[in-house]
Amino acid sequence: MSQLEAIVWKDGQLKILDQLLLPTKSVHLRIETVQQGWQAIQKMQVRGAPAIAIVGCLSIAAELQATLGDESPGAQHPDCESLHNYVSFSLAHLVTARPTAVNMRTEADALTKYSSSVRNTCTVAEMKVKLIEWCKNLLAEDVATNKRLGDHGMQSILDDAQKESREKVTLVTICNTGSLATAGYGTALGVVRSLHAKEKLGGLFMLETRPYMQGARLTAFEAVVENWPNSTLVCDGAVGALLNTHKVDAAVVGADRVAANGDTANKIGTYQLAVLCAAHKVPFYVCTTATSIDMTLESGAAIPIEHRPQEEMTRVAGHRVAAPGIKCWNPAFDVTPARLITGGIVTEFGVFRPDQLKEAMASHNK
Numbered sequence: 515m516s517q518l519e520a521i522v523w524k525d526g527q528l529k530i531l532d533q534l535l536l537p538t539k540s541v542h543l544r545i546e547t548v549q550q551g552w553q554a555i556q557k558m559q560v561r562g563a564p565a566i567a568i569v570g571c572l573s574i575a576a577e578l579q580a581t582l583g584d585e586s587p588g589a590q591h592p593d594c595e596s597l598h599n600y601v602s603f604s605l606a607h608l609v610t611a612r613p614t615a616v617n618m619r620t621e622a623d624a625l626t627k628y629s630s631s632v633r634n635t636c637t638v639a640e641m642k643v644k645l646i647e648w649c650k651n652l653l654a655e656d657v658a659t660n661k662r663l664g665d666h667g668m669q670s671i672l673d674d675a676q677k678e679s680r681e682k683v684t685l686v687t688i689c690n691t692g693s694l695a696t697a698g699y700g701t702a703l704g705v706v707r708s709l710h711a712k713e714k715l716g717g718l719f720m721l722e723t724r725p726y727m728q729g730a731r732l733t734a735f736e737a738v739v740e741n742w743p744n745s746t747l748v749c750d751g752a753v754g755a756l757l758n759t760h761k762v763d764a765a766v767v768g769a770d771r772v773a774a775n776g777d778t779a780n781k782i783g784t785y786q787l788a789v790l791c792a793a794h795k796v797p798f799y800v801c802t803t804a805t806s807i808d809m810t811l812e813s814g815a816a817i818p819i820e821h822r823p824q825e826e827m828t829r830v831a832g833h834r835v836a837a838p839g840i841k842c843w844n845p846a847f848d849v850t851p852a853r854l855i856t857g858g859i860v861t862e863f864g865v866f867r868p869d870q871l872k873e874a875m876a877s878h879n880k
């Protein structure tokens with residue numbers, strides 16, 4: 515088991531890396547039920563839009579795996595119709611764990627549609643196996659789409675750098691969008707992995723990303739484990755000074771939900787990074803698979819923004835740092851308007867300007 519393997523499905527068992535304990539402790543938790551999956555997502559023991567959806571679906575697979583072989587009339591799922599209804603109900607519950615990332619809803623809709631399509635074609639046991647296989651396939655599919663996305667983003671950034679005769683590129687990123695947010699390759703950090711594999715990564719500045727510290731605790735962990743060159747941790751408040759004093763070729767960030775016009779909800783702090791990139795003429799890329807793109811929303815105004823408990827701000831590693839009694843405002847995400855996404859939206863299908871997104875997704879039936 516790799517240090518960076520956030521999600522493990524082995525021998526019919528689901529385990530997740532408890533990301534609240536990283537980087538000092540690597541502890542894998544077994545998830546046996548949908549409710550345990552819901553709680554792990556809500557507590558952010560697993561986080562990252564794609565990882566949330568994969569763990570949510572696999573928590574259903576874990577339950578079905580445990581009941582395989584018990585298809586008696588008195589069993590929990592006596593027939594395919596009741597099994598389909600249970601899967602649909604469980605998915606609707608999992609979607610409520612965290613409201614901003616759309617991936618859980620995307621996969622919930624897809625799995626509900628698949629379950630409906632097989633329920634009248636096989637036995638209950640056969641249906642359980644089909645559903646488990648569907649969920650397991652999410653892992654390999656995610657890695658494959660991330661690698662295509664990473665290569666598209668890499669090429670776009672290198673094409674820009676070549677115009678300045680730059681062999682290697684230095685990037686800035688926020689939050690964590692790598693192996694610990696996905697099935698193993700990453701979205702924005704997938705672009706980093708693709709550049710590193712081609713020995714074109716000159717450096718990576720990562721924002722600590724308060725209050726959960728995805729950058730300091732998770733991205734820095736991935737960078738150290740994979741030995742990415744010149745990986746440098748930056749306080750959130752220092753990014754303006756960084757762009758004002760260093761050559762940064764591009765910003766690459768992930769996405770939790772992209773609206774049809776390209777407006778993007780991502781970790782809190784992404785919007786101000788985009789504003790600073792515009793001020794310093796640093797191309798700003800949103801890196802996302804189609805599963806995070808929500809064509810039902812015309813703009814980012816309609817994206818629900820999750821607010822997290824104030825204790826996640828007032829305490830660091832459980833130690834109080836803010837004055838008791840102070841009022842807090844703790845949105846977990848913000849929305850970057852499409853006009854600030856100057857590099858483009860990097861997907862598994864290619865890199866698009868925000869105003870090309872609708873047509874691009876339609877051409878891939880998304």
Ligand SMILES: CSC[C@H]1O[C@H](OP(=O)(O)O)[C@H](O)[C@@H]1O
Binds near residue numbers: 689696767770780781
């Ligand atoms: C692969 S995109 C992951 C995306 O999710 C993160 O949010 P959280 O850590 O709260 O789940 C962040 O917005 C990343 O860009």
